[in-house]
Amino acid sequence: MNRNVYLRLRNRIEVKADAVIKLKDVAKVVAEDEIEQKLNEQVLHKVQKHDKTFHVIDVIQVIESIHRIHPTLEINTFGPNQTIVEIVYPKRNLSFIKFSFVWLLLFVGAAIAIMNFHEDVSMQQVHVRLYRILTGERNLKPWILQIPYSIGLGLGMVLFFNHVFKKRINEEPSPLEVEIFNYQMNIDQYLSINENKESLKKNDEY
Structure with missing residues (x-):
C-alpha cells in the first residue's frame, strides 16, 4: 500500500463560532482513497471563545496531528505554511x-x-x-x-x-x-507572525 500523502493548505477559510475544523476544511489532501477519507474527517481544532476572531493553523500542527493517528504515513506538503481561520459571528440586523x-x-x-x-x-x-x-x-x-x-x-x-x-x-x-x-x-502575514510569537511566549512560560 502506498503510504505517501500529498497535502496543500488553503490560505484562508471562514468558519462559524461553534465549528469543528477538520483537515478537509483547511487542506486539499491527495492519497489512496481509504487513507484520504480518514484524513479528511480528522479533527484539527474546535473553535472556542478564546480564539476570538482569528486562529492560525500551522502545517507542523497538521503533520503532528496526522502522525498521532497514522505514524507510518509519509507526508509531502506544498503551498502555504499556515491557514488563517476567520471565525464569523452572527451579524446584527443593519439599521x-x-x-x-x-x-x-x-x-x-x-x-x-x-x-x-x-x-x-x-x-x-x-x-x-x-x-x-x-x-x-x-x-x-x-x-x-x-x-x-x-x-x-x-x-x-x-x-x-x-x-x-x-x-x-x-x-x-x-x-x-x-x-x-x-x-x-x-493582515494574514501579520496574523501568521503574531501567532508564532504568541506560541513562543507560551512555550517560554512553561
Whole structure:
C-alpha cells in the first residue's frame, strides 16, 4: 500500500463560532482513497471563545496531528505554511437609519473632495479658457463643456472601480480591489507572525 500523502493548505477559510475544523476544511489532501477519507474527517481544532476572531493553523500542527493517528504515513506538503481561520459571528440586523447616515456622510464627503479638487486646479477658469479657444467668445458659464465633463467624470469613476452597483463590467480587478487584496495579505502575514510569537511566549512560560 502506498503510504505517501500529498497535502496543500488553503490560505484562508471562514468558519462559524461553534465549528469543528477538520483537515478537509483547511487542506486539499491527495492519497489512496481509504487513507484520504480518514484524513479528511480528522479533527484539527474546535473553535472556542478564546480564539476570538482569528486562529492560525500551522502545517507542523497538521503533520503532528496526522502522525498521532497514522505514524507510518509519509507526508509531502506544498503551498502555504499556515491557514488563517476567520471565525464569523452572527451579524446584527443593519439599521436603516445608520445605513442612511453612513451613505449620506460618504456622499457629502466625496462631493466636497471633488469640489475642493476642482477649485484647487481652477477647473472653472480652464473651461472658460477652453471655450474661448474653441469658439472665440468669452462665456463665464460654458455649460456645453461642463455638462459633458460632469457626465464623463461619473462614467470614469464607474470604469475605474469596474462596478455598476453589484455587477462587474469585466473580469479585470479594480484598483480598489487590488488594494483591498494587498491589505488582506498584509493582515494574514501579520496574523501568521503574531501567532508564532504568541506560541513562543507560551512555550517560554512553561
